[in-house]
Amino acid sequence: MKKLFKLTALVLVGLLASCGNAGESATDAAAGNAADAAYDNIMTRVSVRDYEARPVGRDTVELILKAAMQAPSAMKKFPRKYVVVEGAALDSLRAEFPNAAHSEGMKKAPLAIVVCGDMSRLDKDEAAAGDGFWVQDCSAAAENILLSAHALGLGSCWTGVWPAPGRSADMARLLSLPESLRPLCAILIGYPGKDVAEAEPRWNPDDVIWMK
Numbered sequence: 001m002k003k004l005f006k007l008t009a010l011v012l013v014g015l016l017a018s019c020g021n022a023g024e025s026a027t028d029a030a031a032g033n034a035a036d037a038a039y040d041n042i043m044t045r046v047s048v049r050d051y052e053a054r055p056v057g058r059d060t061v062e063l064i065l066k067a068a069m070q071a072p073s074a075m076k077k078f079p080r081k082y083v084v085v086e087g088a089a090l091d092s093l094r095a096e097f098p099n100a101a102h103s104e105g106m107k108k109a110p111l112a113i114v115v116c117g118d119m120s121r122l123d124k125d126e127a128a129a130g131d132g133f134w135v136q137d138c139s140a141a142a143e144n145i146l147l148s149a150h151a152l153g154l155g156s157c158w159t160g161v162w163p164a165p166g167r168s169a170d171m172a173r174l175l176s177l178p179e180s181l182r183p184l185c186a187i188l189i190g191y192p193g194k195d196v197a198e199a200e201p202r203w204n205p206d207d208v209i210w211m212k
């Protein structure tokens with residue numbers, strides 16, 4: 001009985017192992033394709049400053065926000081909040097921040113995500129000194145927003161808020177944000193219009209120092 005059990009176990013292990021091997025090459029190929037697609041997505045993203053007026057669905061916006069939240073964060077503090085701005089609030093934002101509306105096409109973007117540092121997630125001394133890694137944490141999330149929007153067939157454009165003097169405080173006031181939130185950037189998002197440039201190759205060996 002013991003032997004039979006052992007044999008059955010061996011056959012099962014063998015079967016599982018062979019299934020694993022057979023599946024591996026298909027998995028490898030899929031991983032290769034996914035890697036190609038991910039790399040291509042990075043290399044073809046551009047800032048979009050011409051949009052269609054059509055809205056972006058809530059589910060799609062949530063996919064983008066999920067990608068933002070997946071970004072790395074120093075010491076896992078995740079000191080970030082996202083303000084999704086649409087409609088009249090977005091009109092006011094564009095009126096007060098000309099850098100988010102310096103082309104007619106930008107005025108058609110149906111939404112913006114304002115990425116904010118959340119000082120309440122930082123240690124008290126960090127928050128008081130305006131220190132910590134909140135700028136880097138928010139920038140990583142912002143890049144994930146740009147890339148995920150592009151992957152989903154949308155266009156986006158980072159418009160600068162922090163550290164331009166006064167701009168972050170003005171944005172916080174405009175959006176009636178609590179004192180703990182510090183806007184870093186407002187990212188316009190929407191379906192790209194016709195006037196969109198192609199990505200330019202930027203490989204420059206002079207920018208690299210190979211150290212041995």
Ligand SMILES: Cc1cc2nc3c(=O)[nH]c(=O)nc-3n(C[C@H](O)[C@H](O)[C@H](O)COP(=O)(O)O)c2cc1C
Nearest residue numbers: 045046047048049099100102157158159160161185
């Ligand atoms: C910190 C930061 C601030 C930016 N601010 C603005 C802005 O206020 N308005 C704008 O149209 N684009 C802004 N951009 C987008 C840059 O102009 C754009 O990334 C640059 O021209 C390179 O083009 P690409 O994004 O198509 O690769 C900003 C980008 C970064 C990273």
